[in-house]
Amino acid sequence: MADVTLPSLGESVTEGIITQWFKKVGDAVARDEPLFEVSTDKVDSEMPSPAAGVLTQILAEEGDTVQTGARVAVIDESGVAAVANDSPAGGAATEAPSAAPTSPTASAPRAEVTVNTGATGVVVSPVVRRILMDGGVEASTVTGTGAGGAITRRDAERAVAQGPTEEVVLALSNGQRRMGQHMSVSVLSAPHGFAAVEVDARVLDDVDALGRETADGFAITDESVITIAAVRALAEFEFLNATFADDQLTLHRTISVGFTRHVDEDGMLVPVVHAAAGLTLRALARRTAELDDRLASRQLNADDLMGGTFTVASATTAHTLWTEPIIIQPEVAVLSIGAVRQVPVVVVRDGVAVVEVGRRVILGLSFDHRVCDIAAAAKYLERVGELLAGLDVASER
């Protein structure tokens, strides 16, 4: 028998809410196969199974808040698909003492059965579905009067008679809610300033010529190339690699860079590459690739999302000029990287101004106006441009 415990979710995180079990009691599970999902105030993560075998007990129900280290399930590694005879509830009460979940555990079947009555959006008949569709009415906006809240033909016809759905109320996902809370706090607490500078991005011609892969096989993105320059420029602009809280500016010796990442229908996450100051392009490319892998497999933990001192927000489409990102609190600045574009540029050849094809990128900086101003921001961005132009891609990749 192997105990499944709630692993550490990050240094400052002591508990999480079990939001979903991917396996049920009696299911076979492979080692490292996603077993359950846990939600913290930072992120929703899928937890891999620590062992291969058969899930014999689930000790923490969906919705339970569980302390890290607490037993949440038991896996029978002998691989026999027999289900434990003793009730999970009983087992948890006696065997998970100090590290017990904060709410009482329950067995797989829910102790108190709650049932929705007068639910919205329950469609059981294809005929009703078509009436709603033809009438332009979203099922989720209709309260059913049938058994179990089912929308009857009469309900549907009444709803259609009232006209097509103008508004649909959507519940926010956990991620969207977390993003919203953070952004609201940031906008309300920090007066945002913004500056943008167009810089030469010809160095990316070198990247393209040498290949978009590091020596150890990780993808080299525009973002990582420009971030290298941005991180190095921070050495000269210490007040931008800082946190501001309680009227106090704290400069950080280490540079930990967060990268904004969109999560489909779940808001935005900002995974952090810690201690990035000394990284070469190759190392940064590897570190961001690792974070992105964990993001894709929902394996990011709270530590991955904490401790940032500066943030980079990259263009996600080919024609984005710049964005005006909101500062990730309690940091003081966030760099916006526009799309790297081929543009006509004026150069002087033999005393004559001519138009050539060049590569440019607009860098922007959202900054906390209590700490920085437009002049300083523009100066920083110009410096990033210089360092970018001088980057020795050949030796760093």
Place this chain on the structure above:
Amino acid sequence: MTVANEVQKFDVVIIGGGPGGYAAALYGAAAGLNIALIERDKVGGTCLHRGCVPAKEFLETAHVRRTLEHSADFGISTTGVKVDFAVSQARKNEIVDRLYKGVSGLLKGRKVTIFAGTARLDANQIVTVLDGADAGVVAEGTNVIIAAGSIPRTLPGFEVDAKYVLTSDEFLDLDKLPATAAVIGGGAIGCEFASMLADMGTKVTILEGLPSILAGCDSEVATVVQRAFKKRGIEIQTGVKITGHTPGKKGTAVNMEGAEDVNVEMVVLSVGRSPRTQGLLGEGTGVEINDRGFVVADGYMRTSNPHVFAVGDVVAGTPQLAHVAFAEAVVTIKTIIGEAVVPVDYDRVPWAIYSNPEVAFCGLTEAAAKERGYEVVVKKDPFGGNSRAQIIGDTEGVVKIIAEKRADGSAGQILGVHMAGPWVTEQLGAGYFAVNWEATAEEAAALIQPHPSLSETFGETLLALAGRGIHVG
């Protein structure tokens, strides 16, 4: 495997292994629940061993005989047709046994723990096996499902002796059929028995206390059956008040108030089924039982104790049908594991009576629709004009559809589909969908029925209901 008095814990303990109980066990086990099922006799319950399944085998025997009797119509002569009912009885037992083994195998395959014996539910979801091979076993369920089923009701003055007076339990064990019989109770079970007996050559009298047989059916459908029965020599006396019976040398006389005795070899009681709840509940279970002994449950099959559910014949106010029990079992398990579920809509479950002619229906009867305040549009189509019905030589019957009348007088949503006639139990599906999907006459009429088929009669009725028929006005 059991140690006396040691409490064995399960996610769900199910009392009774009939359709409701075994369906809950299989469906629950498929959902990963650890399940114990306690059965006093054999899994499969009344339906498989003493109800639907054996009765249908006998009715099929009657069908074969009827076919042979009419074979000359097809130019196939059969002489010396002999009936050895014991062979049919043995065949029935074989079928039942095969199905029994099937259910047992499924339960074993899903690792359901089966205890043999009669169960009693006590407080805190503790279930004790009182007798049988596993007497003394104590099982505790996080949740308990009562699926204890029902037993045939009897009448005062009619001691069941398996000789003169039989219920369905005894009737289905007969090796030899009587020359004369009285069937007391003209409901679904009574009509099936009467039909079968008549087709097998028994002189049958149906005695019904209500004004007509098949009281729950639409009256026009009941009339079709009544007419067909009378044509086959079944005597039907309705509105009777039976007082008892007087056994004689070669049979017994059924006594009635204000009517002549009916002298028969055998009396078959089919006057409904009582819940098997006597002795089922100990102290402090918190489970409410109504004055007729049925367990009270809500649409999610929850009793007044939130950890105790009830399914099947034992539930108050719901149709005593195996397929309803199956559906209730699914509702129960989904409720237990917290999945979204829509309760069974009891007004719209399918009904099937396997008499000759068969009856099948779903939704409201014309009378019930009017009682509920609907203005209705009704269309009927007899099977007489149906090509397939003529080919199989079985044209007796009708399809009747009841729809809500719209303000302009046209037929709107279909409220009920009622059928009597050849193979209607197999034809009801389309009507069942129409009623439960809340289709209108036009919506359902736009769909095609194959030709030639018995189901065209349903299609024709829909077309007529939608305003204009092809063959029917």
